[in-house]
Amino acid sequence: MAHDYLKNVTSIQSPSLNDLMREHGQDVWNYAFLLTKNHHVSDDIAQDVFLQAFLHISSFRGQSSVRTWLFSITRNIAINQKKSAFFRKVTLLDFLYPAPSAPSAEEHYLNRTYADSIWLLVMKLPTKYREVLILEAHYEMPQTEIALLLRISIGTVKSRLHRARAKMKAFLEEVERHERS
Amino acid sequence: MSDHKPEWYARLRKGPFEKAIFDSKMQQEMESHTKAEWSKSPKRRLNPWAAAVVAAVFLFIAIALVPAASQPFGSFRQSGGNADEPVMPIQYVLDHLQVGMSEEGVKQAFGDDFDGQGVRRDFAQGHKEDPNDMSTWSAVDTWRYDFGVNDGYVIAQNSGDTDEEAIFDLQGIRNGKIESQLVVYWKDRKVERAIFKDMDIEGNILTTQIGPGVEEAPPTEPPANDDPSGNPEMPPPNEGVRAVGDTSFGLFQLRPAKGGDEKIQALGAPSCLGQENDLQYSGDYELYFHKRSGDETLIQEFNQLEMIQRENNTIEFMKLEFPKLELYLFIPRYTDCHGLEFYAYGIDKETGEVSNFTFLNGEETYPNWTTSPNNLPQAVEGKLVVEGGRGAGQDGATRYVYDPDLATHQLVLESKEQIP
Structure with missing residues (x-):
């Protein structure tokens, strides 16, 4: 396992933090974005993830991969941020009460820069389906690891994946129909 | 479910964006921020001499x-x-x-x-x-x-x-x-x-x-339906006192509302909202003022309030002294990623009248306000000075100065300024 040595350290020295950021920084940021759909919030979450990893490396025992450990911190911070009253007031107001001229400039920009148009469809999925789908399809995470990360049973992972794929299939068929007409 | 993966999975391997967002510049920024936070942490590394002494x-x-x-x-x-x-x-x-x-x-x-x-x-x-x-x-x-x-x-x-x-x-x-x-x-x-x-x-x-x-188990959020009743470190829900304010005239007590559905659970993982063993309380609550004479008055009802506290501690109201007023702040969380919501209650020093103070910003009245988790509100020359929270993508914060109005039970915004 990469970074196996981490299970024996109590704090990350600067070069190791650099290694972690270099190796997992983009994955963590992407995961935060795929959960929150917000560029600034993802910056904030990624920063907090590495700060927490830096401060709490002693809680990493090596039973999961470093990436899964970082993802679990990412997920927790993202969920807690959603619960934060301040976050709701300051950041989510934009989502709750979008300007009539929607979509936002950020959305426009991000829509243009997706690596593949299929991501537009993925982002339309409800969070719980989107999450399992990207963990499997993008991060190629085994279902047992997904279950561990999300704290759900493998059966639930399978059923969510089934629904996510079914929705994606419907979206893709709709796009195809639209392109033909 | 079949293990056969759809063809379009291949399209999801790359992305979601064409360019890497987490670039070297962002990494450097985060590294310097992390080091700055680390230097604030009490768990600092020892210098070589101190380390040698500790080793000995x-x-x-x-x-x-x-x-x-x-x-x-x-x-x-x-x-x-x-x-x-x-x-x-x-x-x-x-x-x-x-x-x-x-x-x-x-x-x-x-x-x-x-x-x-x-x-x-x-x-x-x-x-x-x-x-x-x-x-x-x-x-x-x-x-x-x-x-x-x-x-x-x-x-x-x-x-x-x-x-x-x-x-x-x-x-x-x-x-x-x-x-x-x-x-x-x-x-x-x-x-x-x-x-x-x-x-x-x-x-x-x-x-x-x-x-x-x-x-x-990865430090994700605990299951929503956890029943904490059998867990010795968690208090039983729907009973007891969740927050207190000890004043010269009596006692504020925040209690779960009767017939409420209070939920108590551990945060489950460290984050900027607290440590993994911190307890999160949520539900409907009632704030009472228990006078020294024994009378009790309902001051405020809360619907779906959320609190996070270290361990199983009762939250203590924060006291601020003003010339004619004792002001007590109820801060449901002790830390947050950006800002802490707080409520204010005043006691008239002359009459002993207890009331819920709201915040008047121009023409808008708010039941509570938000403070920076690092710099809590202060009483300065008879005014309440509040440094606001900081959000993602925001430069700096706003400092608010409120003037307490005993007659209307309001904290009236007198001025505000942008701070770095």
């Missing part, structure tokens, strides 16, 4: 403890003479406890001063045990060892729930009555798994697990 002290302690370590481990229960060295180091547990060990082997390693418990359950026919979920086991036998026990400590009896957490006295560890606890789980008289819990210098409970099927 530990070496001396280790030498002093060698004779004791070779003695039977009944003595581990007593706290040793040296408060800095753990009575039961985690490394000793890892080195001397393995899955499959016999009862005799465990006694040899850890002594026979343990508290044994056994629970049997009847399940319907066809029930299958999940090796990862103890609540599905029809028989659970445990030995609990308490290490570094203070004089007079009595093993806390749990409610009979054999859930992994319930068998530990986390409160006892937190308040220093016990230094650490080891629980050994038996199957067919062999060690099936073991869990060791102790506390780090910041007061966080650390968990070390030994055995199969006990992969460390």
